[in-house]
Amino acid sequence: MKLSNISAIAFAAAMLVPFAAQASDKEYKLVLTSEAGDRDSVLGKAMQNWASMIEKNSDGRIRVNVFYQGELGGQQELFDQLVKGNVHMMITWPQTSYDQRIGVNYIPYLVLGWDDAIEAFGREGWIRQLLDPIYQDIGLKYFGPFPEGFGGIATKGRYATSFEEAQGLKVRSQPIFPLPQTIQAMGFQAVPIDWAEVYTSIQTGVVDGDSSNVIYWDYEYFRDQLDYFVQSSHNFSSYSLLMNGATWEEMDEEDRGIIESASVAVMDQQFKDAKAEDDKWIAAAQESGMEYIVPTPEQKAAWVERVRTEVWPQAEEALGTEIMDVVRANASVPK
Template sequence: MSKSHLLKVASLLTAGMLLSSSVLATERLRVAGNFPTDHSVSRAMEVFKEEVESASNGEIRVDLFPAMQLGGATENVDQVRSGSIFAVFTSIAYFTRSVPDYEAVSLPFLFDNRDQAFAVMDGPVGEHLDAKMAELGLVNLGYGELGFRHVTNNLRPITSVEDFEGMRIRLQPNEVHLQTFRALGANPVSMDVSELYSALQQGVLDGQENPYNIIASRRFNEVQEHLSDSGHFYDFINAVANQRRYNALSEEHREIIDDAMQTAMLWQREAATEEEDAWREQLIEGGMVFTPISTELRAELREATLEVAESLKDRVDPDFIELVFQEAEAAL
C-alpha cells in the first residue's frame, strides 16, 4: 500500500472518529405535551426547541412530542418523574396530588385578570411552589397560560346556581376544582383530557369546563351545546423537567435551557392573550349557544364556593394560602 493511500485512510478514520465524537456529544432532550398542535402551548414548544438548538449551536437537540404522542397528561408526568423523557408542558393540575400547594392558586374566582394571576405566580408564591417541586426531584422551568376556564354542557344554559344541580361534569385531577363543583351541587368526575371527548359523545358526562382555546382546539363544541363565560378558575401551564437529568447538563447548557424557556413562555402568554376572543367567537360561529354570566350570578357563584378555601387549610399550610390572597390583593 502506497504512502499516499495510507495517509488517505488515516484521514478518513480521523474524520470518522471526529464525526462519531460529535454525534455522541450531542444532548438529546425528549419533551412531551398534551395540547393539540395548533394550541399556543404546542407552538411555544417549537419556540423552545428553536431557541435551544440555535443557542447551543446544535450541541443540544430537542425532540418534541406534542398532541399526546407519548400518552395523556398523567402518563407524561410519570415519564418525567422516571426520567424517560426530559420535560413536559402541561396544566399545573396534574401536579396537585403531589404538591397540594398548587391548589391555593386554583381557588375559585381568585383572579380577576391574567396580569394579576401572573404577578402572583412570578413572585414569592411561584418560588414556594418551585421549591416544593424540587423536593420531588422535579424542576419547574416556567409558567404559561392555560387561561380562565368556562363551563359547557348539554343540559341547559347557565343562568342560576341551581342550573349546576346534578350536572355530571368532568374536572381535572385537582381537589379544589372538584370541591368547587360539589359546592355548586354538581356531580364532578376527575378524568384525563384524553378520555373526555368520547365520554361527552357517549353521554357519560353532561358537561366539562376548559378555556375557550381547549374547547375549540379539542373540538368539544362538536359534542356540547351550551357555553358560558363563567371564568371560575384561572389555570396555569408549567414546563417541568426531571431534576436528575437537568442537573446532569453542563452549567452552560442549563443556562441555555432556562433562557429558552423564558422566551418560549413569554411568547406563549402573549399569544394566548391575543387569541382568547377569537377562540370564543369560533365556538359561537360553530353553533354553540353562548349565555354570558351576569354580574349578579357571578357574585352568587363566588358566595356559594367560599367554603372551598377554608377546607383547603386541611391540606395546605394556612400561611401559604394567606400569602396567595395577599399577593393577589396587592396585584389588583
C-alpha cells in the same frame, strides 16, 4: 406513527445521552411532551418553539424530540415519567399526586381579572414564589407558567349560571385537587376524567360537558357535542414549563442557561398573546353556533362567595395554613 405506551416510555428512557468529557461539548437528546395539544395547537407550537430555540442556541448539541398529546401516554402517566426522568421536559397541568401543595396552582377564584392574573402568575409573581420550592421538593425544575386564560363550563342541552341551575348537570373535571371540589361547590356533579377520555364521555352521556378549560379546547375538540360555554372564570388556566431535576442538575451552567432562556422566551410570548388568543377562540366558537354566556356580576359574586367559603378551607387543610395565608393576602378582592 404513535408509539405504544410501553415502547414509548422505554424509548424516552434511552433518550438522555450525554457524550464527551468536557461539559461544554456534551450532547443531549431530550424528550419534551404534553398531555394535551396536537402539533398545530398553541401548546404544540410552543413546544416546537422551545425545542427549536434550544437546538439553535446550542448549535445542535442539545436535541429535543417533541411528542404531542397521547403519543407517550396519559396525564398522570406522563407526570410520573417526568418525575422519574424518563421524560425530561413537559408543558403540563402538574399533578398533585406527589405533593398536594401543587394545588395552589388550581385554587378557585384566586384571581378575578386579567391584570391580576398577569401580576400573580408572571415570572416574578407571588404564585411563582410559592410554587418554585414545592417543585424542587419533588425533584423538578420549574421555569414558570404558560397562561391560557380563564376557564369556564361547557355543556350541551342546557347551561347554568348559578348553584341552583347547576343541579343535575354532570361535567368532566380534571382529576386534580381542588378542581373537582370547585365544580361540586358550584353546584355541578363533578366527574374526574383524564383528557384522552373526554370526547367519548360527552358523546356517550357519561357527562354533560367539560369544565375548567379555556374555550379553545371545548371549541376545537368538542364543538360537535357542546352547545354552551359559560365564562365562570373560576380558575385561571395555566400550564407549567417543567424539567426533570436530575437532568437539570447534571447540566453545566451554559446548557442550563440555554434551556432556561428559551423557556423564558416561550413564556413571555404567551403572556403577550394569551388574552388575544382567548378572544379569538371566543369569537370562533360564537361564529360556529356555540352560545357564549358571561354571568352577571351578581351571579359571579355568588359563585365566588360560595366557592371560596367551601373550597378554600379544604385547600388550607391540604396545602397548609402558611400557603393559604399568602393566598388570602394576595388574592383578588371582589369589586
